[in-house]
Amino acid sequence: MIFPDQEANRDVRIGVYICHCGSNIAGKVDVQDVAAFAQGLPNVVVSTTYKFMCSDPGQELIQNDIKEHQLTRVVVAACSPLMHETTFRKAAAAAGLNPFYVQIANIREHVSWVTATRDLATEKAKAMIAAAVERVALHTALERKQVDVHPDALVVGGGIAGIHAALTMANAGKKVYLVERDPSIGGHMAQLDKTFPTLDCSACILTPKMTDVKGHPNITLWAYSEVTAVEGFAGNFTVTVKRKPRYVNEDLCVGCDECIEGCVFKDGRVADEFNAGLSKRKPIYKPFPQATPSTVVIDPEACLMLSKGKCKQGCVEACERGALDFQQQTRYEQIDVGAIILATGYQTFDAGRMPEYGYGRLDNVLTSLEVERMVTSSGPTDGHIVCKDGTPPKSVGIVHCVGSRDKKHNAYCSKVCCMYSLKLAHLIKEHTGADVFNFYIDMRTPGKGYDEFYDRLLNEGVQFVRGRVAEVTDWAMTPEEEGKLVIRAEDTLIGTARRIPVDMVVLSVGLEPQADAEEVRRIFNIGCGKEGWFMERHPKLAPVSTFTDGVFVAGCCQGPKDIPDTVAQAGAAAAEALAMIDKGFVEIEPNTASVDADLCSGCKTCLPLCPFTAITRNEDQGVAQINEALCKGCGTCVAACPSGAIQQNLFTDEQIYQEIEGVLEYV
Amino acid sequence: MKYLYYPGCSLKGTGRAYEESLLVVLPRLGIEVQELEQWNCCGATAYMAVDEMKAFALAARNLALAEECGNGDGKPVQMIAPCAACYLVLNKTQRYMREYPEVGKKVGDALRSVQLQYNDHVRVRHPLDVLTHDIGPAKITEAVTRPLDGLKVACYYGCQIVRPFADFDDQHNPQSMETIIKALGAEPIDWPLKTRCCGGSLTGTIQEAGLRLSYILLQEAKKRGADVLVTACPLCQFNLDSYQGQMARQFGTSVNLPAAYFTQLMGLAMGIKPRKLGLHRLTVPLEPAVNARQGALA
Numbered sequence: 001m002i003f004p005d006q007e008a009n010r011d012v013r014i015g016v017y018i019c020h021c022g023s024n025i026a027g028k029v030d031v032q033d034v035a036a037f038a039q040g041l042p043n044v045v046v047s048t049t050y051k052f053m054c055s056d057p058g059q060e061l062i063q064n065d066i067k068e069h070q071l072t073r074v075v076v077a078a079c080s081p082l083m084h085e086t087t088f089r090k091a092a093a094a095a096g097l098n099p100f101y102v103q104i105a106n107i108r109e110h111v112s113w114v115t116a117t118r119d120l121a122t123e124k125a126k127a128m129i130a131a132a133v134e135r136v137a138l139h140t141a142l143e144r145k146q147v148d149v150h151p152d153a154l155v156v157g158g159g160i161a162g163i164h165a166a167l168t169m170a171n172a173g174k175k176v177y178l179v180e181r182d183p184s185i186g187g188h189m190a191q192l193d194k195t196f197p198t199l200d201c202s203a204c205i206l207t208p209k210m211t212d213v214k215g216h217p218n219i220t221l222w223a224y225s226e227v228t229a230v231e232g233f234a235g236n237f238t239v240t241v242k243r244k245p246r247y248v249n250e251d252l253c254v255g256c257d258e259c260i261e262g263c264v265f266k267d268g269r270v271a272d273e274f275n276a277g278l279s280k281r282k283p284i285y286k287p288f289p290q291a292t293p294s295t296v297v298i299d300p301e302a303c304l305m306l307s308k309g310k311c312k313q314g315c316v317e318a319c320e321r322g323a324l325d326f327q328q329q330t331r332y333e334q335i336d337v338g339a340i341i342l343a344t345g346y347q348t349f350d351a352g353r354m355p356e357y358g359y360g361r362l363d364n365v366l367t368s369l370e371v372e373r374m375v376t377s378s379g380p381t382d383g384h385i386v387c388k389d390g391t392p393p394k395s396v397g398i399v400h401c402v403g404s405r406d407k408k409h410n411a412y413c414s415k416v417c418c419m420y421s422l423k424l425a426h427l428i429k430e431h432t433g434a435d436v437f438n439f440y441i442d443m444r445t446p447g448k449g450y451d452e453f454y455d456r457l458l459n460e461g462v463q464f465v466r467g468r469v470a471e472v473t474d475w476a477m478t479p480e481e482e483g484k485l486v487i488r489a490e491d492t493l494i495g496t497a498r499r500i501p502v503d504m505v506v507l508s509v510g511l512e513p514q515a516d517a518e519e520v521r522r523i524f525n526i527g528c529g530k531e532g533w534f535m536e537r538h539p540k541l542a543p544v545s546t547f548t549d550g551v552f553v554a555g556c557c558q559g560p561k562d563i564p565d566t567v568a569q570a571g572a573a574a575a576e577a578l579a580m581i582d583k584g585f586v587e588i589e590p591n592t593a594s595v596d597a598d599l600c601s602g603c604k605t606c607l608p609l610c611p612f613t614a615i616t617r618n619e620d621q622g623v624a625q626i627n628e629a630l631c632k633g634c635g636t637c638v639a640a641c642p643s644g645a646i647q648q649n650l651f652t653d654e655q656i657y658q659e660i661e662g663v664l665e666y667v
Numbered sequence: 668m669k670y671l672y673y674p675g676c677s678l679k680g681t682g683r684a685y686e687e688s689l690l691v692v693l694p695r696l697g698i699e700v701q702e703l704e705q706w707n708c709c710g711a712t713a714y715m716a717v718d719e720m721k722a723f724a725l726a727a728r729n730l731a732l733a734e735e736c737g738n739g740d741g742k743p744v745q746m747i748a749p750c751a752a753c754y755l756v757l758n759k760t761q762r763y764m765r766e767y768p769e770v771g772k773k774v775g776d777a778l779r780s781v782q783l784q785y786n787d788h789v790r791v792r793h794p795l796d797v798l799t800h801d802i803g804p805a806k807i808t809e810a811v812t813r814p815l816d817g818l819k820v821a822c823y824y825g826c827q828i829v830r831p832f833a834d835f836d837d838q839h840n841p842q843s844m845e846t847i848i849k850a851l852g853a854e855p856i857d858w859p860l861k862t863r864c865c866g867g868s869l870t871g872t873i874q875e876a877g878l879r880l881s882y883i884l885l886q887e888a889k890k891r892g893a894d895v896l897v898t899a900c901p902l903c904q905f906n907l908d909s910y911q912g913q914m915a916r917q918f919g920t921s922v923n924l925p926a927a928y929f930t931q932l933m934g935l936a937m938g939i940k941p942r943k944l945g946l947h948r949l950t951v952p953l954e955p956a957v958n959a960r961q962g963a964l965a
Contacts, residue, residue, distance in 0.1 A: 355840035361857075471839070473859040475887055
């Protein structure tokens with residue numbers, strides 16, 4: 001909607017509307033007294049109160065007055081503008097007034113809720129309203145600009161969150177780029193054996209979706225690629241994607257694996273990332289049998305040809321299609337998209353950071369992810385859970401909360417560990433018949449069918465010891481402990497310290513933000529909390545939006561969550577992105593800053609301060625300029641400009657000074 | 668390099684051998700130490716258990732005196748506190764004065780009554796920290812004239828050095844003593860009990876319990892092939908060395924494992940005369956064990 005500055009030359013005629021907010025305001029503020037006071041303020045034509053100004057009758061009251069009294073300005077004294085500023089702006093606009101002629105005086109959060117006595121509250125409310133009245137007289141009509149939205153979308157991260165989001169948007173007819181850093185999509189879910197609490201096979205439910213991605217006409221899958229730069233703004237992003245060389249031509253390779261057989265190394269040489277390092281892979285490899293795309297990849301550091309420049313090249317000989325290409329280089333592609341969904345996932349806590357648990361020091365102390373790989377039939381031990389000597393364990397201890405709920409590491413609960421520990425306990429018992437001990441702080445099993453699963457485990461004879469594990473040691477105090485791993489823990493239910501000897505210890509490691517989350521967040525210009533998880537716009541009401549319009553988050557990059565929650569969030573993020581794309585345009589709030597080129601000295605002070613990278617320097621004129629579409633109106637540059645060359649709509653110096661005058665004059 | 672030196676009561680009493688060996692070893696590595704004048708009890712053990720605030724005040728007096736020794740270059744005064752208990756209490760006092768304004772105020776008032784003040788400008792250092800970080804293993808190796816090749820050493824830290832305040836080493840699997848022992852040419856054994864309780868003052872109160880804890884340590888070190896055990900705490904050394912006869916009577920087997928200060932082993936490797944290192948004060952002699960290993964190699 002365009003609002004021409006039609007009222008600019010008319011007299012300022014202000015209506016003041018004081019809300020009771022039930023008893024929230026009226027209980028503390030003498031609203032009638034305040035209304036009478038406001039009536040006497042300059043330019044105020046009408047001043048009245050109402051029980052709930054935000055209700056339909058309340059809004060109609062304002063709208064009728066605008067028409068009846070030819071109001072040109074409206075002051076609403078009510079709750080925080082965060083709650084209802086939009087409501088009243090819309091109401092004014094519907095009555096033909098430019099919405100930016102509305103000013104809110106917050107007499108609830110700033111007055112009635114926080115002031116000691118009725119008299120003080122009433123006086124403060126008067127001062128606040130006086131300030132709003134003085135200020136609103138100087139408001140100018142502003143217009144919201146509209147910018148077209150590019151219909152394509154980008155999804156970053158090919159775990160289950162990214163896969164689900166990409167498929168949802170692609171099924172809605174949008175062209176989607178799915179960028180994944182690893183050689184294959186699938187993420188952590190592809191590494192899991194079973195999923196809790198239903199125990200359905202993780203690969204069986206995931207791989208069909210991976211295949212759908214590969215075959216979808218609307219999805220461009222770029223695996224082994226990373227986003228390196230994002231420019232532009234909501235609806236119009238230009239994204240640079242780095243496509244790392246696979247040294248195998250994706251168009252020619254059919255994933256037959258003959259080259260892997262042909263490699264001069266007969267056995268694996270490098271720790272296999274997919275198997276959590278439990279096996280070795282060759283320099284030329286496919287991460288796992290169902291890898292998507294099925295194109296093989298060459299690790300340039302391990303490959304003799306690429307690292308030393310000399311090799312018999314058994315792989316080249318083996319490939320009938322001539323797909324190997326040692327000359328491949330890193331490529332950069334630029335794409336334009338309207339919306340971006342970040343689904344970059346998590347990493348697991350490095351158990352070596354808790355040396356008291358012996359990981360990396362003591363044999364048969366494993367992480368949950370390692371055991372997950374062991375128990376998978378296609379894993380490094382063909383589905384057998386075995387100790388280092390190849391024998392199955394007779395007893396296993398599962399230590400919960402490794403790195404989680406621990407102020408020394410991560411204070412938060414990683415949310416999934418209790419449930420996956422139960423799942424592993426079940427699988428270990430099923431596969432080996434071992435005695436299984438779970439050491440937990442609290443069992444956290446909220447979710448559909450989750451507590452029932454816990455109950456099932458209790459009945460399966462898995463033992464539960466409530467207490468944080470102090471240490472895992474190979475120090476034997478008794479002959480029975482000889483050669484075992486001894487778990488020392490306080491059993492808080494029976495109030496004693498226990499030593500429980502076991503053959504294998506599983507450390508249920510927590511979830512952490514990706515190591516490069518900080519870098520990624522900078523590229524996409526979004527925020528993150530103190531732990532490093534990407535920050536949603538509102539924890540309850542905007543859980544997949546971010547403070548950068550057009551960039552959405554899904555899955556564990558926003559915080560630990562299980563697969564059902566991840567998929568739900570991915571669907572939500574896709575829906576939000578689709579809503580934005582299908583609307584066709586984005587509206588830009590007019591509370592942006594602008595540079596007066598005559599006053600700007602070109603000192604560049606403002607450039608690094610802008611959290612939204614909205615300011616650039618016009619090199620021809622030697623002055624700063626602000627991209628209105630990127631500016632969020634935070635005001636940082638306005639305050640910092642040493643020449644006073646930057647002004648912000650709705651917050652001009654005059655408006656702010658007049659507001660201060662208003663407070664001081666009427667206190 | 669110059670450091671202040673806060674000996675504490677043990678290093679002048681039961682732990683004399685620690686002081687003797689430390690003060691001959693450090694100069695060999697270019698470290699000059701100057702004993703803090705007018706020092707008093709650090710506030711450990713009974714004080715800390717009965718009245719924390721008095722303990723803080725005692726410790727703070729030492730810190731205030733140390734701060735006065737600063738040369739005004741704006742850098743914190745570096746003070747070596749070799750006794751584990753002193754090290755802990757001095758660090759704890761600093762931490763509490765910093766983090767609990769009430770403690771800071773009360774202790775500050777106490778100091779003012781004797782015309783002292785403390786402005787958090789002292790860094791309390793353990794010799795293990797100084798030797799591994801300020802000197803480094805390469806320099807230690809340079810000073811070695813009689814490498815302890817093949818000698819298997821159990822490094823024992825005790826409970827107080829790395830927990831909870833030390834920031835120079837890992838709390839659960841410390842490695843600084845191992846670094847030094849390796850620099851001497853010896854071989855530290857890997858064992859899980861290096862920060863477990865030695866019995867502490869239980870040997871004086873509930874002796875049966877105290878002896879048992881000490882015995883567990885010695886047994887495990889021996890089981891894992893240690894020729895000697897070295898420590899950095901006077902109370903640990905006393906418990907582990909002096910009571911081996913009683914342990915033998917109580918548990919029926921004799922351990923016979925030398926339990927010395929790590930500085931004594933350093934001194935031996937540097938060719939310093941045993942008497943200067945206070946080796947004659949040990950109940951279980953160190954030299955025969957070292958010589959036996961060296962003899963076996965030769």
